[in-house]
Amino acid sequence: MEFTFSAEKAIKARHSTRTYEAKPLTSEDEEKLIAFSKTLTNPFDIPVSFRLLHSNEEWNAKALGTYGVIKGTKAFIGGTVPKGAFALEAFGYAFEKLILYAASLGIGTCWLGGTFRRSGFEKAMGVKEGELFPAISAIGYPAGKKSLTEALFQRAMKSKQRKPWKELFFQHDFETPLTEEAAGKYALPLEMLRLGPSAVNKQPWRVVYAGGAYHFYEEKTLQKKDALDIQSVDLGIAICHFHLTALENNLPGKFSVLPPKDIPLPANTQYSISWITS
Numbered sequence: 256m257e258f259t260f261s262a263e264k265a266i267k268a269r270h271s272t273r274t275y276e277a278k279p280l281t282s283e284d285e286e287k288l289i290a291f292s293k294t295l296t297n298p299f300d301i302p303v304s305f306r307l308l309h310s311n312e313e314w315n316a317k318a319l320g321t322y323g324v325i326k327g328t329k330a331f332i333g334g335t336v337p338k339g340a341f342a343l344e345a346f347g348y349a350f351e352k353l354i355l356y357a358a359s360l361g362i363g364t365c366w367l368g369g370t371f372r373r374s375g376f377e378k379a380m381g382v383k384e385g386e387l388f389p390a391i392s393a394i395g396y397p398a399g400k401k402s403l404t405e406a407l408f409q410r411a412m413k414s415k416q417r418k419p420w421k422e423l424f425f426q427h428d429f430e431t432p433l434t435e436e437a438a439g440k441y442a443l444p445l446e447m448l449r450l451g452p453s454a455v456n457k458q459p460w461r462v463v464y465a466g467g468a469y470h471f472y473e474e475k476t477l478q479k480k481d482a483l484d485i486q487s488v489d490l491g492i493a494i495c496h497f498h499l500t501a502l503e504n505n506l507p508g509k510f511s512v513l514p515p516k517d518i519p520l521p522a523n524t525q526y527s528i529s530w531i532t533s
């Protein structure tokens with residue numbers, strides 16, 4: 256099976272869908288998603304596994320709940336990744352690529368890192384010792400009309416809004432904004448990164464261009480003690496959008512963990528990885 260889709264089109268088409276048509280996914284679409292999920296790689300070279308789950312069987316209808324956030328669909332995709340450095344970024348990258356593929360097929364999705372019954376899903380996923388189970392996505396065909404819960408969610412999170420360039424992208428240091436003009440050919444990958452989804456729409460990604468490389472950072476604003484850092488998943492998603500757009504536009508480069516010297520770090524900000532342009 257060939258899996259070609261335009262990253263830019265899929266990124267622009269994707270948004271969180273919380274209200275679905277009652278019609279289940281066709282077996283053809285299910286097969287496409289499963290087959291695509293088996294092809295996924297990521298720049299961190301960490302394997303991420305996916306599983307399609309259905310809550311339409313009586314035994315798990317309650318166990319696989321979303322506290323009323325998701326309406327209409329009974330299908331979900333869950334992912335697991337072995338614990339270790341960059342596990343969450345790898346998970347975010349691979350899962351988002353699957354979500355973009357779904358968007359290219361007209362299939363709706365919604366990342367869920369918080370509002371799902373974790374213990375029930377964990378059991379259904381068969382999560383093993385040494386594995387992380389950071390998030391799931393609802394999956395199905397978007398309904399024409401949104402539920403009231405969905406409308407409230409979107410309003411509360413200002414889901415359609417994104418931070419302006421000057422708060423996200425910099426050059427040399429975290430003080431000097433990188434303009435679209437100065438970014439040149441990289442204006443598009445950065446803009447596609449900016450459209451990415453993130454937990455509670457916090458947009459924790461920051462990028463500094465210095466020495467011919469784009470350095471990616473995470474501004475940690477959602478830290479809970481002992482919980483996994485969901486914002487590292489956000490970073491993986493952002494890196495996915497940036498990378499797929501760069502590849503689509505034949506912009507050569509490679510990822511490398513440096514970390515860059517001479518860039519003073521703002522508070523609560525952590526370096527992740529760099530894209531070295533060539």
Ligand SMILES: Cc1cc2nc3c(=O)[nH]c(=O)nc-3n(C[C@H](O)[C@H](O)[C@H](O)COP(=O)(O)O)c2cc1C
Pocket residue numbers: 269270271272324365366367368369370371390408412413414415450451452453454455456485488489492
């Ligand atoms: C890692 C992650 C976790 C999320 N967790 C939830 C969640 O638990 N419940 C929910 O309704 N939305 C969740 N979202 C969706 C975000 O709220 C949404 O992406 C953001 O508001 C931007 O809106 P958009 O996806 O429509 O562009 C999550 C998104 C990400 C990336």
